[in-house]
Amino acid sequence: EPEVTQTPSHQVTQMGQEVILRCVPISNHLYFYWYRQILGQKVEFLVSFYNNEISEKSEIFDDQFSVERPDGSNFTLKIRSTKLEDSAMYFCASSGSGAEQYFGPGTRLTVT
Amino acid sequence: SQQGEEDPQALSIQEGENATMNCSYKTSINNLQWYRQNSGRGLVHLILIRSNEREKHSGRLRVTLDTSKKSSSLLITASRAADTASYFCATAPISSGSARQLTFGSGTQLTVLP
Numbered sequence: 754e755p756e757v758t759q760t761p762s763h764q765v766t767q768m769g770q771e772v773i774l775r776c777v778p779i780s781n782h783l784y785f786y787w788y789r790q791i792l793g794q795k796v797e798f799l800v801s802f803y804n805n806e807i808s809e810k811s812e813i814f815d816d817q818f819s820v821e822r823p824d825g826s827n828f829t830l831k832i833r834s835t836k837l838e839d840s841a842m843y844f845c846a847s848s849g850s851g852a853e854q855y856f857g858p859g860t861r862l863t864v865t
Numbered sequence: 866s867q868q869g870e871e872d873p874q875a876l877s878i879q880e881g882e883n884a885t886m887n888c889s890y891k892t893s894i895n896n897l898q899w900y901r902q903n904s905g906r907g908l909v910h911l912i913l914i915r916s917n918e919r920e921k922h923s924g925r926l927r928v929t930l931d932t933s934k935k936s937s938s939l940l941i942t943a944s945r946a947a948d949t950a951s952y953f954c955a956t957a958p959i960s961s962g963s964a965r966q967l968t969f970g971s972g973t974q975l976t977v978l979p
Contacts, residue, residue, distance in 0.1 A: 757907075784965060786965070786966075788969075795969050795970065795971055795972075796908065796953065796955075796967075796969040797969070798966040798967060798968065801965055801966055808965075809965070809966050811966070844907060844908065846908075848965065851913075852895070852896050852898070852913060852957060852965065853898065853910050854898075854910065854965075854967060855910060856900075856907045856908040856909070856910070857907055858906060858907040859906070859907050
C-alpha cells in the first residue's frame with residue numbers, strides 16, 4: 754500500500770541553523786501538507802501546497818519557514834534559522850481528490 | 866472548549882469491551898475525520914464523515930456526527946489490545962478555496978487491557 758515517507762526520522766540541530774525536512778508524498782496525490790506536534794500538545798497545521806504554490810498557511814508559518822516541491826516526488830519544509838521552540842515532531846501529509854489526508858511517520862526535530 | 870476537543874482525555878477498558886470517544890467543535894465544518902496515533906508514531910487515518918452524513922461505519926468503527934450540537938463520537942466495538950493508542954478528531958472548515966487544513970483536538974488516550 755502506498756505511504757508517505759519522511760527523512761530523516763530524527764534531526765538534531767543548533768539554534769540558528771537551517772534545517773530541511775524531506776517528504777515523499779503518495780505518488781498520485783495532488784495536495785501536500787506540513788503539520789507539527791510539540792511534545793504533549795495538539796497537532797497543528799502549518800501549510801498546504803497545491804499546484805506548485807501555497808494554498809493555505811497558519812500563523813505559525815512565518816518568514817522563517819518555506820516549502821518547496823523541487824521535483825516530481827519530493828516535498829520539503831525549510832526552517833531558515835531554527836529556534837528552541839521549533840523543537841517538535843513534523844508531519845508531512847498528502848491527499849488526492851478526496852479529503853482524507855495520509856500522514857508520514859514524522860521527523861523529530863530537536864533544536865539545542 | 867477549543868475546536869476539536871475530545872473527551873474523555875483518557876479511557877481504560879478491558880479487551881472485548883466497546884470504547885466510545887467524543888469530539889466537540891465550534892465552527893461549521895465540511896467534514897470531520899478521526900485519526901489514530903500510536904506513541905511517538907505518525908497519524909493513521911481511520912474514517913471521514915461529511916457534514917451531510919449522520920453515521921458511518923468501517924469495520925469495528927462507528928462514527929456519528931451531530932452538526933446541530935457540533936459533536937461527533939467514535940465507537941470502537943470489541944476492542945483489542947492493539948487498539949491502544951491516542952485517537953484524535955480533526956475538522957476541515959467550510960470556507961472558500963480548498964479549505965483542507967485540519968484542526969486537531971487534544972485526543973483521547975485509549976488503553977485496552979488484555
